[in-house]
Amino acid sequence: MRIAQTRLSITTTPRQIREITTEVARWTERQRIATGLLSVYIPHTSASLLIQENASPDVRRDLDAFLRRIVPEDMSLYRHNDEGPDDMPAHIKSALTQTQLTIPVADGRLQLGTWQGIFLLEHRASPHDRALILTLIGEEVPSSA
Amino acid sequence: MRIAQTRLSITTTPRQIREITTEVARWTERQRIATGLLSVYIPHTSASLLIQENASPDVRRDLDAFLRRIVPEDMSLYRHNDEGPDDMPAHIKSALTQTQLTIPVADGRLQLGTWQGIFLLEHRASPHDRALILTLIGEEVPSSA
Amino acid sequence: MRIAQTRLSITTTPRQIREITTEVARWTERQRIATGLLSVYIPHTSASLLIQENASPDVRRDLDAFLRRIVPEDMSLYRHNDEGPDDMPAHIKSALTQTQLTIPVADGRLQLGTWQGIFLLEHRASPHDRALILTLIGEEVPSSA
Numbered sequence: 001m002r003i004a005q006t007r008l009s010i011t012t013t014p015r016q017i018r019e020i021t022t023e024v025a026r027w028t029e030r031q032r033i034a035t036g037l038l039s040v041y042i043p044h045t046s047a048s049l050l051i052q053e054n055a056s057p058d059v060r061r062d063l064d065a066f067l068r069r070i071v072p073e074d075m076s077l078y079r080h081n082d083e084g085p086d087d088m089p090a091h092i093k094s095a096l097t098q099t100q101l102t103i104p105v106a107d108g109r110l111q112l113g114t115w116q117g118i119f120l121l122e123h124r125a126s127p128h129d130r131a132l133i134l135t136l137i138g139e140e141v142p143s144s145a
Numbered sequence: 146m147r148i149a150q151t152r153l154s155i156t157t158t159p160r161q162i163r164e165i166t167t168e169v170a171r172w173t174e175r176q177r178i179a180t181g182l183l184s185v186y187i188p189h190t191s192a193s194l195l196i197q198e199n200a201s202p203d204v205r206r207d208l209d210a211f212l213r214r215i216v217p218e219d220m221s222l223y224r225h226n227d228e229g230p231d232d233m234p235a236h237i238k239s240a241l242t243q244t245q246l247t248i249p250v251a252d253g254r255l256q257l258g259t260w261q262g263i264f265l266l267e268h269r270a271s272p273h274d275r276a277l278i279l280t281l282i283g284e285e286v287p288s289s290a
Numbered sequence: 291m292r293i294a295q296t297r298l299s300i301t302t303t304p305r306q307i308r309e310i311t312t313e314v315a316r317w318t319e320r321q322r323i324a325t326g327l328l329s330v331y332i333p334h335t336s337a338s339l340l341i342q343e344n345a346s347p348d349v350r351r352d353l354d355a356f357l358r359r360i361v362p363e364d365m366s367l368y369r370h371n372d373e374g375p376d377d378m379p380a381h382i383k384s385a386l387t388q389t390q391l392t393i394p395v396a397d398g399r400l401q402l403g404t405w406q407g408i409f410l411l412e413h414r415a416s417p418h419d420r421a422l423i424l425t426l427i428g429e430e431v432p433s434s435a
Contacts, residue, residue, distance in 0.1 A: 043403030080348035113188030203370035258333030
């Protein structure tokens with residue numbers, strides 16, 4: 001059993017639902033862990049993670065529209081508006097999605113489903129440099145399952 | 146420290162909130178890991194996972210009604226309607242619940258609370274064969290905590 | 291690679307969003323794991339976990355107001371009202387947030403972001419003794435990443 005850990009940096013555009021599958025998969029495959037678990041962690045409170053359908057851009061647009069509908073940028077609804085109308089909605093949208101994901105690894109590769117991608121959701125109305133922490137635990141030769 | 150991994154197949158009925166605690170616990174207990182972490186992963190984008198109250202069937206009905214209320218099957222709300230009115234709502238309901246769960250193991254057993262069960266949520270209006278990936282990491286003799 | 295596990299007990303006040311970062315970090319740091327993953331698990335169905343902004347108390351108030359708005363305590367909406375108007379909303383609010391969190395550890399410390407805290411959300415209208423299960427897997431000397 002072995003552990004590997006790294007930090008990635010991702011630059012986002014405003015309100016971006018950005019696929020990060022390639023970056024995460026590339027680092028994972030380089031670690032030569034055959035069977036294991038990958039943890040993806042985002043150390044931010046106004047951006048979050050999600051595993052979602054990655055074939056259709058319409059899915060991302062509909063997801064964004066849904067989140068805006070249930071978490072409107074209406075400053076009269078919130079006390080915490082220090083950084084503008086997108087400030088508190090960004091925290092709530094983060095709460096409704098994920099700060100951390102754990103994904104199985106088999107045969108040295110992420111076991112995402114056919115239609116699954118890993119996404120970083122930028123909830124702020126401005127671009128940001130976002131960090132990701134990847135931690136992989138596993139063994140180099142698979143156990144007999 | 147040891148790792149074990151398997152795939153389970155679960156056949157769902159339309160819009161089913163199906164308890165899978167027995168299947169998951171049975172496999173976990175057979176691995177003879179005393180202290181560890183179990184990861185449950187669903188490689189689908191229109192079905193998801195949840196730990197929820199498992200004593201009352203009314204809880205499942207109320208949870209289903211809540212999800213339909215905030216994610217209505219109204220095709221005018223979505224661009225992505227390729228597979229019908231339940232298509233995009235299934236992706237959004239998956240985003241609001243879980244694709245992955247990590248559950249502690251102690252004394253060789255899942256440490257679910259008294260009222261907790263593990264559920265697979267089928268968000269589509271048709272039956273499906275769904276896969277689950279279980280990964281268990283831990284040690285055969287417990288460490289002194 | 292080593293694993294450590296413990297149970298903590300947290301006493302909540304009604305509808306409290308209680309920061310538990312100090313309790314979780316203190317136990318983690320005592321384990322002398324340099325690089326690893328910490329799992330935080332709550333074995334309850336009417337209280338949950340969340341990583342959220344911890345600088346402004348207004349964020350907690352706004353999050354609470356949001357959850358009450360989308361999950362109203364209106365008994366006509368639910369069949370499961372055995373324990374009063376806060377009963378079923380507590381299960382739904384738990385479903386929308388987290389039962390489990392996995393947080394990376396580096397240099398022997400939790401890798402929370404600058405503004406992140408770990409919170410226990412008490413969704414019931416009465417105080418409770420809540421359990422938490424902490425499981426830490428990692429190695430004492432960091433691997434070369």
